[in-house]
Amino acid sequence: MRFNHSNKHIRDAIRYAESKNWRVTKAGPRAHIWGKLWCPRRARDGCRTQVLSTPRNPELHARDIRRYIDRCPHTGNNITINNGEAHYESA
Numbered sequence: 001m002r003f004n005h006s007n008k009h010i011r012d013a014i015r016y017a018e019s020k021n022w023r024v025t026k027a028g029p030r031a032h033i034w035g036k037l038w039c040p041r042r043a044r045d046g047c048r049t050q051v052l053s054t055p056r057n058p059e060l061h062a063r064d065i066r067r068y069i070d071r072c073p074h075t076g077n078n079i080t081i082n083n084g085e086a087h088y089e090s091a
């Protein structure tokens with residue numbers, strides 16, 4: 001499923017998250033939180049970060065999101081890419 005953020009920088013960051021097999025969930029329509037990104041570790045100690053609807057500085061917010069993704073120790077673990085589709089084993 002694909003969600004579109006209204007800001008280009010943040011859309012790119014979300015696409016980056018998806019390319020790293022992060023999951024995207026959308027918040028309610030009135031929330032100032034746009035949604036959440038969840039790391040590939042589907043467990044309580046997995047990483048998650050919020051995406052704001054209208055951050056004051058979207059470019060900076062997008063960069064923070066990417067930095068958070070890059071810091072995740074679970075991304076890239078137990079993942080095989082098959083025809084562009086990610087398959088991960090639960091740890």
Ligand SMILES: [Zn+2]
Nearest residue numbers: 039047072074
């Ligand atoms: Zn993680």
